[in-house]
Amino acid sequence: MTEIRKKQKTLYKIMKSLIIFTASFLIIFIGAQPYVKAYNEALSLGINYFCDISVVICLIVIFFYYSKYGKCDYILSCAEDEINDAGYYLTSRDESSGISYIDQITQDLQDCGFSVNTNVECTDFTFDVRGFKRSEYFYIASIDSLDANDITAYLDEAINDITVKSLKRKGDAVVCFITDKAEENAVALGKMITPIGRKNQLKIALAILEKDTGRVYFNGYKDTKCKKMIANYVMNCNIPIKDRYIVTDKLPYQYELKNRLDKLTLKEIKSDNFYIH
Helix, strand or coil: CHHHHHHHHHHHHHHHHHHHHHHHHHHHHHHHHHHHHHHCHHHHHHHHHHHHHHHHHHHHHHHHHHHHHHHHHHHHHHHHHHHHCCCEEECCCCCCCHHHHHHHHHHHHHHCCCEEEEEEECCCCEEEEEEEECCEEEEEEEEEEECHHHHHHHHHHHHHHHHHHCCCCCEEEEEEEEEEEECHHHHCCCCCEEEECCCCCEEEEEEEEECCCCEEECCCCCCCHHHHHHHHHHCCCCCCCCHHHEECCCCHHHHHHHHHHHCCCHHHHHCCCCCCC
């Protein structure tokens, strides 16, 4: 990944320099063309050809850059966010049981204008709480021992509920899991952001709250609407999150993810069968 980013950065600098040079030269020549033509018509014609060639070269470089790095740039950015993020966060809530956590989060959602339903039955699973407010969606599922299969199953249910049953096409959603213990494979998915739509109009973030430890696993590297929702309702704090709620020690899977991506080639990342996790 590091090597891919270096090559991408080099090509981007070349593309940017070409665009700036071509645009500047065109602007100057447009103003100076009458004087150049009056001085030497052949010179003016030659500069015209040079401008046309410069524009074509710029278009070729732009096309080459985005065809080579356009698809993988978003994938690499998501992976870098996960790798660079803090290991985990700490909730400021002091509730002692899963029920009290759910009740308090539900009350906060209602106080902030969410339309809340409890025990929402979907196709195969039931969410303890579902809250909708315009383009914001919040789901809570309480699971004693959380693993990766639980996360993927409930995430599919949330996507289906938002896009198929509720016919929503854009917004920000959080699927929050309240658990006694999160397995390592579940924690490895905790920072995953799921984009929906060609322009990623709908983004779904995960949050894993371990009741006993008070740990909250989610992607908080960038300030997004999903991060704000998790901080407000799961952690009961504001943005920016205070340092005492941030544990910067990296998780094992973050090191493993970086090592895995460093070994991959650009062709492998662009493959339709490639997934970060």
